[in-house]
Amino acid sequence: MRRTGLLIVAILGAALVFIGFNFVYGWVGDGPLTQDKTIVVPTGATLTSAARVLKAQGAVKSADAFLTRAKLFGGSAPIKAGEYVIPRGASNRQILSILQGGKALTHLVTVAEGLPSIIVHEKLMAEDELTGTIPVPAEGSILPDSYAFEKGESRAAVLARMQGAMTDYLAAAWKKRSPDTPVKTPQEAVTLASIVEKETGVGAERTIVAGVYANRLRIGMMLQADPTIIYPITKGKPLGRRIRKSEIAAVNGYNTYAMPGLPRGPIANPGRASIDAVLAPAATKALYFVADGKGGHIFADTLDEQNENVRKWFEIRRQRGEL
Known part of the structure; x- marks a missing residue:
């Protein structure tokens, strides 16, 4: 009888050890995922609701078992909302650590130098991972760069970061401006920088332009910048045709062929280099420039020189069959 009792105790003990081992192993052992999986923990989610999401996505075998183990072994740190990549074979412990760490998957939206605000608006509205709506932002208010965002973030929040970056950069650059710059305010700097941005894509030319x-x-001479003719027509999008004579003569507050001085505001979102160029322009006597046929420009001090450079440019275009 005693032997039977001892045998029963031994069996029960072994069973408890086995159960305990499996319980602990279920926390640290490999999970069921056979490949990396992206999951989303929504804002306001609890550990219980997150466990259900993990089970539905196949990241854990049991929502209840994950929840129990997490409460026993996982500490008190809360989980954070976001989009996460759960690695193949991730254990319960690894998964909870990922959710508590809050290192959510990020996406990027890129604003290229010289992009007009109407296209920035279209890019943000086209991002399916963002939420909410925004108006077309003020021209020149966005600093071109690549901006990270998380799934479910609002478009307004991303736009605020873009505009905050421009405000900060412009403020810092303005403090370092050269006394040779002709612009009198930061807004004038952005306006002129937007013209420089649209006139040349060659970095070495920006300070000369x-x-x-x-x-x-x-000297009160008209700027005569072609992009200022186009902006009122397309809001900065490509014109897709040659500029008409009537458009060259149009008076609208932007066209610098019809008035001296700067346009009423920016015609694009200029990048850092163009802002810096305007605030520290090159010391040059040049008053003119025209395309050189190689992607850059030829600069001239006098109108006679400019006319000869223009003649050469038209000859290049005729040889290309563009005229």
């Missing part, structure tokens, strides 16, 4: 426009502003 800024210097040409600085010279023109100082």
